[in-house]
Amino acid sequence: MRLTKKVFTDLTIFMLLLGVVVGITFPFFLVLLNVPRNLIFRLSFFLACVAAGMLLAGLNIALARRTVGTRIRLLSRKMKHVEGILADMGGDSCARCTPDHCSISVDSEDELGESAESFNRLIQTLSEVLQDQSDLQRLSEMLTAHLELDTLADETLRSLIRLTGSSGGAILVEGGGELSVCASLAIQNPQALDKNPLIVQAVRQRERYMIQFPEGIALNGLIADFSPRELILEPLIYKQVLLGVLMLASSAPFAIKATERLRSYGPILAMAFHNAITHQQMQRLAALDSLTGIYNRRFGFNRIQEELSRAVRTNTALSLIMLDIDHFKVINDTYGHLVGDKIILSIVRTISQAVREGDVLIRYGGEEFLCVLPGAGQYDANLVAERIRIMISDTVVRNEEQEIRVTVSLGVASCPNDRIADVQQLVSFADDALYSAKNAGRNCVVCA
Structure with missing residues (x-):
């Protein structure tokens, strides 16, 4: 009352x-x-x-x-x-x-x-709840702040290890039907993870895969640098498409709250990696020549600038080879542009075999190419150029019943060189050397 x-x-x-x-x-x-x-x-x-x-x-x-x-x-x-x-x-x-x-x-x-x-x-x-909301907000801000795939994977892995109390982990991303490691921490031989049967099983199932290891059994060398007690493999799936796999390992059993938290992060993780992978693909398409798949002129000049800046900073050599297919207009007029494209592709394959690992191949123009040779002085660059010339002249391109042979002229420019101060001058010197090679009768190498 x-x-x-x-x-x-x-x-x-x-x-x-x-x-x-x-x-x-x-x-x-x-x-x-x-x-x-x-x-x-x-x-x-x-x-x-x-x-x-x-x-x-x-x-x-x-x-x-x-x-x-x-x-x-x-x-x-x-x-x-x-x-x-x-x-x-x-x-x-x-x-x-x-x-x-x-x-x-x-x-x-x-x-x-x-x-x-x-x-x-x-x-x-x-x-x-407020802590979870704050963690989710910080994670979302981090995910939206990075579009570069490697940076995103590294920052994401570190954040998830902290949020779940893990001891180590890795993020693998699918590309071309294969998995590759984008980021890892406290994992032994991470480059072999794509062949690990546990990873393969998680990819096949396309759902979370958790493995508990008995206490007291040393598992060093199996996956991690420590003895894991529990392992979580979380596929990253965006609109039914597998983007990759997140692996987290802990030296103690995962708390139920940590596994639930990780599951709630799944959608935003998948979306972030989808955006980063799309961004990487768009960048790659913008940087590559549509016919040959090598760097195009615009992006290639950026690479030359990067290598020249590194050479100046570290006081190391850098060489540039410019080559041109001899009488290519005659080939196009005689056999047609489709055969011309076939010859260009054949030459790109041959050059790729002739240059060293780490060298950069650029399509400079229609039938002109640039080879950037970091660390190579004039002598080494001349050897590479001569090897390219010989291999191309020995290559036969078949068109139905016809056998077509082509030759190339090459110009080499190297630095350190007091006369070369920037990329434009380096390319200009290689171009002048190429012009001299053409005037010398073609199918030869001239050094600036």
Whole structure:
């Protein structure tokens, strides 16, 4: 029954009424104790009893406010504090809503104690939710900040190891039907992971694959640099397309919360890697010549600039070979452009076999090519150019019943060279040397 809108006001009224009732009934109980009636049934005595009852009621009200009211006010303040945090979901919400900051002490084994315990459990759950939300936000910001695949994979792996309490891991990305390692940490021989039967099984199943290893059995050398207790293999799938596999290894069993958290990250991870892979493919398409698949002129000049800057910085040699197919216009006019394209592809394959590992091949123009040779001086570059010339002249291109042989003229420019200060001058010197080779009768090498 409620008399007012305030519980303690109702309690005060009831307690005062109880005090009046006690004060009125108290004299009648004294009769049972054989107290003389002439002393009891007097107005002054009745008034004194009623006053004593009301005084006792007042003391009870004060004690209730002191014991119960204090705890209720504390609970109310904490709730308002949490309400303010939820209303202002800023970056430090997690720090301001932790059990240390928001929980209340449990000092009674009654309904008030149960209320305090329930509130503390609520705060613990809320703190975990806010922490998960903060972690997810930071992870999302990191994922959207990187479009380069290798950087994205490295940052993602480090973040997931921290968020799941893992000890190591790797990220493998699918390309051309094969998996390749983009990032790894504390993993032995990561380049062999694509052949690991556990990885193959996860790819085949296209769903999470968890492996627990018995405690006390040393597994060093199997996968990680440590003895793993549990392994998670999480395929990255975007719109039914397998993008790669995330592998996390832990020296202790994974917490259930960590595995659930990892599952919730799956969609945003897949989307981020889809964007990065698409970006990489677009960059590759923009950098490559559509016919030959080697670098085009625009991107090739950027590579020459990079290699020239590195050569100047490290005081090492750099050479550039420019070559041109001899009488290519005659070949096109005689056999047609399709045969001309076939010859260009044959020459690109031959040059790729003739140059060294790490050298860069660029399609400079229609039938002109550039070979960038980092670390090669004029002598070494001349040897490579001569090898290219001989291999091309020995190559036969077949067109139905016809056998077509072509030759090339090559010009070589090398630095350090006091006359070469930038990429344009380096290319110009190679071009002049090529022009000299053509004037010398073609099918030869000239060094600038």
